[in-house]
Amino acid sequence: GAVVSQHPSWVICKSGTSVKIECRSLDFQATTMFWYRQFPKQSLMLMATSNEGSKATYEQGVEKDKFLINHASLTLSTLTVTSAHPEDSSFYICSARPTGPNTEAFFGQGTRLTVV
Amino acid sequence: GENVEQHPSTLSVQEGDSAVIKCTYSDSASNYFPWYKQELGKRPQLIIDIRSNVGEKKDQRIAVTLNKTAKHFSLHITETQPEDSAVYFCAASSPLQKLVFGTGTRLLVSP
Numbered sequence: 129g130a131v132v133s134q135h136p137s138w139v140i141c142k143s144g145t146s147v148k149i150e151c152r153s154l155d156f157q158a159t160t161m162f163w164y165r166q167f168p169k170q171s172l173m174l175m176a177t178s179n180e181g182s183k184a185t186y187e188q189g190v191e192k193d194k195f196l197i198n199h200a201s202l203t204l205s206t207l208t209v210t211s212a213h214p215e216d217s218s219f220y221i222c223s224a225r226p227t228g229p230n231t232e233a234f235f236g237q238g239t240r241l242t243v244v
Numbered sequence: 245g246e247n248v249e250q251h252p253s254t255l256s257v258q259e260g261d262s263a264v265i266k267c268t269y270s271d272s273a274s275n276y277f278p279w280y281k282q283e284l285g286k287r288p289q290l291i292i293d294i295r296s297n298v299g300e301k302k303d304q305r306i307a308v309t310l311n312k313t314a315k316h317f318s319l320h321i322t323e324t325q326p327e328d329s330a331v332y333f334c335a336a337s338s339p340l341q342k343l344v345f346g347t348g349t350r351l352l353v354s355p
Binding site: 160174188221225229232238240 | 276
């Protein structure tokens, strides 16, 4: 199947700093990618839809100024958590689907962010 | 927007028994319904999916049924094995492609 690679797989940062997470589709082009956040023992909550060449679409309740998304190419989307705080600690995971109707979604490995 | 509900939240069965997980969705425009298995700290893995033009799909011990009229779909696992123990998520997707996940079911299969 198609491969989506996410980096880093884990990161520890200090409160107030920013962290960038990368999501790459390795063998297909993705005009759209999705960013999810998952707290322990909870479901994957969609944060935003990343659109290549245009602004991301954020879900209700997600602060766009805090979670900056950039989708500068057809194979790369980045999520930057700005001014991170301990409550931002979570598992962040990206997803991409090859072009076409109802194609399978492929997920990155996820990034465990811990803010201390 | 789409809202997906999933039941039960936990399910314990004996090895060899069947397990059924049910989901309902709200957006009648949703047309793609995948099921994922997620192990702790790992990415979700697709186990089976169904599209809105199909009522049932089976892959070995796993089957999914879809009732578009009632807006619900179910996962059926037969002859469960301990390695089936994991968290299972249903999801629904509209033509806009974003997946909305259910709340998850923790399945425990006891030997």
